[in-house]
Amino acid sequence: MKLFVSEGNPHCLKVLAALEVTGVHCDVQYVNHEERVVPFLSRPALPALLLPGGLHLFSPNAICRYLFEVSGQDATCIKYSTIVSSLHSLQQNPLTEAVSVADVVLWAALYPVLSDPSLALGERTSVKAWFDRGAVMHSCQSAAQKVLQGKGLQGMKIFMQRQPAPQSSQCRGTQPCNSNPAELKRLPHLSPLKPHICLFPISLPQEGKRNLLVTSALPYVNNVPHLGNIIGCVLSADAFSRYGRLRGWNILFVCGTDEYGTATENKAREEGLTPQQICDKYHVIHSDIYKWFQIDFDFFGRTTTEKQTEIAQNIFWRIHKHGFLLEDTVEQLRCENCKRFLADRFVEGICPNCSYPEARGDQCDKCGRLINAVELREPQCKVCRQTPVVRSSKHLFLDLPKLEAQLEQWLDKSTSTGDWTANAKQITRSWLRDGLKPRCITRDLRWGTPVPHPDFKDKVFYVWFDAPIGYLSITANYTDQWEKWWKNPNQVELYNFMAKDNVPFHSVVFPCSLLGAQDNYTLVSHLIATEYLNYEDTKFSKSRGVGVFGDMAKDTGIPSDVWRFYLLYVRPEGQDSAFSWADMALKNNSELLNNLGNFINRGGMFVTKFFEGIVPVMELQQEDKTLLALVGWELQQYIQLMDKVKIRDALRHILNISRHGNQYIQVNEPWKKIKGGDTERQRAGTVTGVSVNVACLLSVMLLPYMPAVSQTIRDQLNAPPSCVNTMLQGTGTFVCCLSAGHRIGTVSPLFQKLEVDQIEALKKRFGGQQPAAVPAAAAAMASVNGVDPEKAKQLTQAVTEQGEKVRALKTQKAEKAAITAEVAKLLDLKKQLALAEGKSPEPAPQKGKKK
16 A cells, blocks of 8 residues: 655644554655646646555545554544544543544544644643644654654644635534534534635735835756855855744745746756656656655645746736837847747857857857857757758847936935845946847747737747746736736735746746736835855756755755754855855854754753752842843844844854853853852752753844744743744844743754764765866877876866856856856866867968958
């Protein structure tokens, strides 16, 4: 037998608990919520049990009953009367022995309601007591851990939000269709819960609140994101969104995979799949990676949807209607064999500048010059290797010059009132400095959003025009009321998170599209761009095995919270930074283990060891008030920096607080004072009580950075849920959440040391094969003895990657000095490549040019 379940699905609680109770041997496979494992159903149905004969059970209750039957246990038919009977005898049934199938079904069904500590139960205390007894059983604990991954009700968030809305506002308050009103009357202590309980309501802008729409740049679907991609977009946006919720702001955080374009077609050919199959495959990979990194999207969607087509085409027609489109003819290469115009990535030939034989249709990776595909000598189609011909193709252009005045006016206001990073402002101004030029919005491709204009029906939208509209369509797939976010500039603030190479498309091109549509769209208020994160002293490269990619991080044995902490610690906020294994180990061992973890653990252990787990009475002296003043100042600095999205700098103030706390404990020595007289014992109690309250504050401040550790700290301190919602209000309020008499939970270490041999092994594993500089003697020998194919292969990849970096800098119109430096690196790599290929490192002289 095989049981199919999905994380976050409350229906799977029943079957996994039943599996534990019965001990039935069964393979368990975790699948996506949308996966259809029952072949004859037109919709996903999980959980599902594949029986030995090939049949499927896909009712959770039926699966539970079947498991009890095959194990030889009581499998009384689960009817409403059975449930009523179980409820009626809650106080008599301890739910520790002879657990019935009805017990399992009822416990799991009540889990989403009774696990919420904020729910007012009124007279239903017997139900809660019965439920809590079940919650400590191994079978129920194990099922909850597997389904919810230790996140509690938050683990259900994505699943619950994707469920259909109730048919009426009263549907959740109605009794079951097969219920007997007389049976309900026999249970007076079970008065109905308030109707329309919604665990995770759809987020919409609210009057009187700060409404933030947060997006992170849509990751391209066919690439597995590396650490630099993760910190540049989704992780930074996640940390800020979590912080905003702590501040009481109303936030919608959306993202998704960018799935159209040439790169998808290329990847599909490489893997022998259709573009849609490639998108489906890699969308799941992306989703799983972000889930492991605990990225708490309100919705993670994709661009290959009907909503994308509908909204993109609507914006197109509005731009067309208002006269912001131009038609022009472009000369392109067309492969008659493939019967298609060739995008830049589909053609290569001899560079017209340096005669490099494998120049691409947009840039030569040897000389670094930008070129047009029609300028290539002896061009070839990369698909069939036939020679393409030059053909004219009519295209549509967005008239950026006509929109430039509107754009300038909006930019002046947005950059002066919003939080734009310095690099975002600089890159945007560099684009405007020389004046904008019309930009083509159509492509001769098959995989993309169709252009609805009858004269261009065989074309699709260029991905740069189409992809940012994905933010809107993803929101529209989240809620039909998406326009309340995207056509509401007076009430909504839009935050865009991205790496710096994406800035022009978010600050110039996409705003021009929305301005041209003239439909009251919400434009970006705060544009947050990071610099680049490098890997050790080089670049991430999947092909060379260099660097840690998202699907590899969880295999290192290092918890995702530690990855989050370090990536946010080295977040490239003002300049490029680098991931370093040695530095990661140092920060883990010094900052997390010896500083933060040590302080939090000491306070909790003192309460457990010296005061029987109960927070002692605190009588504050001047020294305590001095500490509290320091902590209050650090909290205010943290809030000021996080409000301005200075995520890396704000983290330092968390670590400062724990340093102050460690020093406070060390000076006061409560472990000695507890052995003294009443006065000294009282002093030990005060120091201990203050310490655990500071630890409680730290748990809240840590939540945007290390959500799992934050929850663990609060669990160990048995902190009230209200502490999360009070500490970060206003300019910061450090309140005593753990008053005298409060009983804490079980305290244990939060972090583990990263050992030298462990780090060295990981560094070697992810180091790949680096192309080393070729010594002069070896270079001379290579030119005599012939080529080094392996080195040439490595260097070819290095040249390609460096060429892409140069091209990105030129696209951004970066400073000339920066471009020159990167071009010099590119030329040096090309010389090394020429030597490895047994060629002269100098390019051949060109005809018609002076030597």
